Amino acid sequence: MDTIFNIQTDQDFLSASLRTFHYQYQNVEIYRRFVDYLNINPDEVNELSKIPFLPIEMFKNHEIIDKNVTANLFFQSSGTTQMNLSKHLIANENLYKESIYKSFEEFIGRPEDFIFLGLLPSYLERQNSSLIYMVDYLMKKSAKPENGYFLYNHEDLLTLLNELENKKVILFGVSFALLDFLDYCDSNAKTLKFFDSLRVIETGGMKGRKEEMTKDELLKILQEGFKTEKIYSEYSMTELLSQAYSLGNNEYQCPNWMKIMIRNAEDPFNYEKEGRTGAINIIDLANIHSCAFIATQDLGKIAGDKFQVLGRIDHSDIRGCSLLVS
Secondary structure, three states: OHHHHHOOOHHHHHHHHHHHHHHHHHHEHHHHHHHHHOOOOHHHOOOHHHOOOEEOOHHHHOOOOEOOOOOOEEEEOOOOOOOOOOEEEEOOHHHHHHHHHHHHHHHOOOHHHOEEEEEOHHHHOOOOOHHHHHHHHHHHHHOOOOOEEEOOOHHHHHHHHHHOOOOOEEEEEOHHHHHHHHHHHHHOOOOOOOOOOEEEEEOOOOOOOOOOOOHHHHHHHHHHHOOOOOOEEEEOOOOOOOOEEEOOOOOEEOOOOEEEEEEOOOOOOOEOOOOOOEEEEEEEOOOOOOOOEEEEEEEEEEEOOEEEEEEEOOOOOOOOOOOOOO
């Protein structure tokens, strides 16, 4: 399945998805049991809309893994100690690395060209975060001496950003931490110098730390605070090995081996037309050794060749990497 990164056309994607479906039906026990429970004949699955999507909650209670491989690491979702956290078993670390690199290169640029800073306190304070793994990997590819993480040392981050004026800098930040940083600058009358080569990538995640606001409100505050017309965003989750990126305006693009489908929130086998809000289904062909077909609890809609994330389905667990309501 290493050919997923060579997908070029819709037919390529359909063929790879159907191959992956049949492989996972045969080799991923939990997925096979789920398909059988739905009384679906796998031989009749011949288009994307007929593929069963595994509810993302299954990662909380089951080991979802290809019987032919052994997991050498795992990622775990964020949440409180009282929550039953999702666990994604990873059998091919290099596949994740290649997915990270190729997605970033396509939408942002070559990692080697950037300095990477991480303002990700809630993720740094726990283990087995796929987000931290991703940023670590990008830092290693960059190999810039200025690369580094920040917890709550806002003064140090401000000083470094001002020193890096006119260098190509990526600041990955969880939403509440970016807002806290701007609050620090404002309340202490500190000035963040404008420089056009700074790219701020928010990763979602308010975790009850800030008053609720819409996605558009969040982006506007960040645009004003960082003195930029565009705030980038990254959309992924523990259960995925691929990332979608927004280059502004809450409009995300997927790499060629990833696809978003919008299901009817009441009827999971019916799909919404472009522009209509529904629940997000994700095909991530990098998930060859777990499950490539995931029904999330996020709401969204298709907008041309992009998609928007509009919040969470009512009553679903609050997840650290979920995005704000738009």
